[in-house]
Amino acid sequence: MTTSGTGTAPPTREQVRQAMTARTPRNYITWITLAFMITSSVASLRAAPTMAVYGLAAVFLYVVPALVFLLPTSLVSAELASGWSGGVYRWVAEGLSKPLGFLAVWCQFAMTIFYYPSLLGYVASTFAYVINPSLASNGVYVAIVIVVIYWTGVWVSSQGTKTVAGLSSAGLIIGTLIPATILVVLGIVFLGQGNTSAAPMDASHLLPQWTGIASLVLIVNNFLSYAGMEMNSVHVNTLRHPGREFPRAMFLAIGLVLVIFIVPAVAISWVIPADQLSLTAGVMQAFDAFFANFGVSWLTPILGLMLIAAALGGMLTWLAGPSKGLLTVAREEGYMPPFLQRLNKHGVQQNILVAQGVFTTLIALLYAFIPDVSSAYWILSVITTQVYLIMYLLLFVAAMRLRRTAPDHPRGYRAPALGVLCVVGFLASVAALVIGFVPPAQFSSGSVGTYILIVGGGLGLIGLLIPWLFLKLRKPSWRQPASAHAAADEEA
Numbered sequence: 001m002t003t004s005g006t007g008t009a010p011p012t013r014e015q016v017r018q019a020m021t022a023r024t025p026r027n028y029i030t031w032i033t034l035a036f037m038i039t040s041s042v043a044s045l046r047a048a049p050t051m052a053v054y055g056l057a058a059v060f061l062y063v064v065p066a067l068v069f070l071l072p073t074s075l076v077s078a079e080l081a082s083g084w085s086g087g088v089y090r091w092v093a094e095g096l097s098k099p100l101g102f103l104a105v106w107c108q109f110a111m112t113i114f115y116y117p118s119l120l121g122y123v124a125s126t127f128a129y130v131i132n133p134s135l136a137s138n139g140v141y142v143a144i145v146i147v148v149i150y151w152t153g154v155w156v157s158s159q160g161t162k163t164v165a166g167l168s169s170a171g172l173i174i175g176t177l178i179p180a181t182i183l184v185v186l187g188i189v190f191l192g193q194g195n196t197s198a199a200p201m202d203a204s205h206l207l208p209q210w211t212g213i214a215s216l217v218l219i220v221n222n223f224l225s226y227a228g229m230e231m232n233s234v235h236v237n238t239l240r241h242p243g244r245e246f247p248r249a250m251f252l253a254i255g256l257v258l259v260i261f262i263v264p265a266v267a268i269s270w271v272i273p274a275d276q277l278s279l280t281a282g283v284m285q286a287f288d289a290f291f292a293n294f295g296v297s298w299l300t301p302i303l304g305l306m307l308i309a310a311a312l313g314g315m316l317t318w319l320a321g322p323s324k325g326l327l328t329v330a331r332e333e334g335y336m337p338p339f340l341q342r343l344n345k346h347g348v349q350q351n352i353l354v355a356q357g358v359f360t361t362l363i364a365l366l367y368a369f370i371p372d373v374s375s376a377y378w379i380l381s382v383i384t385t386q387v388y389l390i391m392y393l394l395l396f397v398a399a400m401r402l403r404r405t406a407p408d409h410p411r412g413y414r415a416p417a418l419g420v421l422c423v424v425g426f427l428a429s430v431a432a433l434v435i436g437f438v439p440p441a442q443f444s445s446g447s448v449g450t451y452i453l454i455v456g457g458g459l460g461l462i463g464l465l466i467p468w469l470f471l472k473l474r475k476p477s478w479r480q481p482a483s484a485h486a487a488a489d490e491e492a
Contacts, residue, residue: 028238028239028240029238029239030239030245031239031245031246031248031249031252032249032252034238034239034245034246034249034253035248035249035250035252035253035256036253036256038229038249038250038253038257039253039256039257039260042225042226042228042229042253042257043176043256043257043260043261044176044225044260044310045175045176045179045180045183045260045264045283045307045310046119046122046283046311047222047225047261047265048261048264048265048268048282048283049265049268049277049278049281049282049283049285050265050282050378050381051222051261051262051265052199052265052266052268052269052272052274052277052282052286053269053274053277054208054269054274055199055200055201055205055266055269055274056199056200056201056202056205056206056266056269057205057206057207057208057209058262058265058266058269059206059262059266060206060207060208061208061222062222062258062261062262062265063258065222065223065225065226065428066226066254066257066258068424068425068427068428069223069226069425069428069429069432070226070229070254070257071250071254071421072396072421072422072424072425072428073226073227073229073230073392073395073425074229074250074253074254075247075250075415075416075418075421076395076396076399076415076418076421076422076425077091077229077230077395078236078242078246078250078413078415079399079411079413079414079415079418080230080395080398080399080402081230081236081237082236082237082242082411082412082413083402083409083410083411083412084402084409087105087230087325088101088104088105088108088230088391088395089101089102089104089105089325089329091104091395091398091399091402092104092105092394092395092398094398094402094406095397095398095399095401095402095405096394096397096398096401098333099471100394100398101329102329102333102335102467102470102471103390103391103394103467104390104391104394104395105325105326105329105391106326106463106466106467106470107387107388107390107391107463107467108322108325108326108388108391109322109323109325109326110387110462110463110466110467111384111385111387111388111391112318112319112322112323112356113356113359113360113363113462114363114380114381114383114384114387114458114462115318115384116146116150116315116319116360117146117150117360117363117364117366117367117380118380118381118384119311119315120145120146120149120150120311120315120364121142121146121367121380122281122311123145123149123308123311123312124136124141124142124145124146125142125278125281125284126281126283126284126304126307126308126311127145127304127308128141128281128284129281129284129287129288129300129301129304130300130301130304130305130308133281133284133288136278136281136284137278137281139367139368139369140367140368142367142368143364143365143366143367143368146360146364146367147361147364149312149315150357150360150361150364151357151361153312153315153316153319154319154350154353154354154357156316157316157319157348157353174306174309174310175306175307175308175309175310175311175313176260176310177260178306179283179287179303179306179307180260180263180264182287182303183264183267183268183283183286183287183290184263184264184267186267186290186291186294187266187267187268187270187271187286187290188267189294190270190271190290190293191270195293197269197270198269198270198271198272198273198274199269199270199273199274201270222261223385223389223428223429223432225261226257227385227388227392230395236412236413237412242412242413243412243413243414246413264283267286268282268283268285268286271286271289271290271293272285272286272289283307284300284303284304284307287299287300287303287304288300319353323349323352323353323356324349326352327340327341327343327349327352330478331479331480332479332480333479334474334475334476334477334478334479334480335470335471335474335478336470336474336478337478338477338478338480339351340352340355341478341480359462363380366379366380379451379454379455382436382455383454383455383458383459383462385432385436386433386436386455386458386459386463387458387459387462387463389429389432389433390463390464392425392429393426393429393430396422396423396425396426396429397422397426399418399422400418400419400422403418403419436455437452437455437456439451439452
C-alpha cells in the first residue's frame with residue numbers, strides 16, 4: 001500500500017516508534033545523579049577487611065582491577081545498553097546465540113546463590129558484635145543466621161513488599177557513607193594521637209609483598225566488588241547527551257567507588273594487625289578497637305546495626321531482581337519447566353526463590369563444617385566471582401561481534417576503542433578465573449586439592465552443568481507466549 005498521491009511507502013514500525021518516542025516527554029537525569037546511582041549499587045564496606053590485610057598495598061590492589069575490569073565493563077555495557085534493551089540476555093543473544101544468552105543471564109542469577117551466604121556471613125559476624133563478639137568465629141552460629149535471614153527474606157519478597165527500595169536507598173547513607181566516614185575520621189585521630197599503625201605506611205609497602213602467586217589471589221575478590229556495573233548502564237539513555245555525559249558519570253562513580261573501597265580498608269589496617277583480622281568481622285573489629293581507644297565502646301552495637309541494615313537492604317533488593325530477569329527469558333524461550341515459571345498471587349517468582357533457597361541453605365552449612373569461618377567466607381566469595389565471570393566473558397565477545405556485524409545499529413553511546421576495552425576486559429576476566437583456583441595465603445584450613453575441588457565443583461555445577469541440563473531437557477511446551485502468561489499465573 002502507498003500513500004495517496006505520493007507513491008511513497010508508509011513509515012515502518014520502527015520509524016513510527018522513533019517518531020512517537022521523539023514526541024514523548026522524557027524524564028532526564030543529570031550525569032551527577034547517575035554517578036551517585038552507580039556508586040550506591042557498587043560501593044560497600046563489606047570487602048574492606050579482605051584488602052585491609054595488605055595495608056597500604058590495598059591501594060594498588062583496588063586500582064589495578066578498576067583499570068582492567070571496572071572501566072572496560074562500564075563503557076562496553078553502556079554501549080550495549082544504549083543500543084539493545086533487555087539486558088545481558090539480549091546483548092549476548094544478539095551477538096552470539098540465544099542459548100549463550102541464557103547461559104549469561106543464568107550466571108548473573110546463579111552467582112547470587114553463593115553471594116547470599118557470603119553476604120549473610122558478614123551480617124552474622126557483624127551482629128555477633130552486637131550480642132556476643134565471640135560468636136563471630138562460630139561456624140554453627142553463622143550457618144543458623146544465614147538460613148534464618150535468607151528464608152525470612154524470601155518470605156518478605158514473596159509478599160511483593162514495596163518497602164525494599166526505600167530500605168536499600170537509606171542503607172547506602174546509614175550503613176555505608178556514615179560508618180565509612182566515622183571509620184576514617186577515627187583512624188586519622190588515632191594516628192594523630194601518636195599511636196603506631198598496625199600496618200607499615202611507607203612507600204616501600206605500596207606494592208604487595210611477593211610470596212608466590214598466592215599473595216595476589218585476594219585481588220580476585222575485587223572483581224566481584226566492581227561487578228554489576230552492566231546493570232547500571234541501562235540508564236545511559238536517560239541522559240540528555242549520553243556520548244558526553246556518560247563518561248563523566250562513569251569516571252566520577254569510579255572515583256567515588258575507589259575512595260569508599262580504599263580509604264576504609266587502609267583505616268582498618270591502622271588498628272588491626274593482618275594476622276588478627278577476620279574477613280567477615282574485620283569492619284566491626286576496627287570499630288570495636290577504635291571505640292575502646294576513645295572510651296565509647298557503647299557505640300559498637302549501634303554501628304553494627306547500621307551495617308546490618310545496609311546489608312539486609314541490599315539483600316532484599318537483589319533477592320528478586322536477577323531471578324525476575326531469568327523468569328522472563330525462561331518464559332519467552334521455554335528454557336525452564338513451567339513449575340519454575342509460575343508466579344504467586346503477589347506476582348513474585350516464588351518457586352524460583354524457594355529452589356534458590358535450597359541451594360543457599362546447603363551452601364550455608366559450609367560455615368558449620370569448615371573450622372575457619374574466614375576460609376568459608378573466602379571460598380564462597382571466589383565461587384561467586386567465578387560464576388559471574390562467565391557472564392562477563394560472553395559479554396565482551398558479544399560486544400565485539402555486534403560492533404562488527406551491526407555497525408550501523410543505532411546506539412546512544414559508542415565506547416571509545418571498543419576492541420581494546422573488550423580484549424583487556426576479557427583477558428582480565430580469564431586471569432581472574434585462573435587465579436581464583438589458587439588458595440590465598442590466608443587460607444589455612446584444608447588442602448590445596450580440597451580448595452580447588454570446592455571452587456571448581458561450585459563453578460562447574462552451578463555455572464555450567466545446570467544451565468546445560470535446562471537447555472538439553474527443555475520441551476516445546478515449556479515456552480509460554482506473552483498472551484499465555486496471565487492464564488498460567490492464575491493457575492499458580
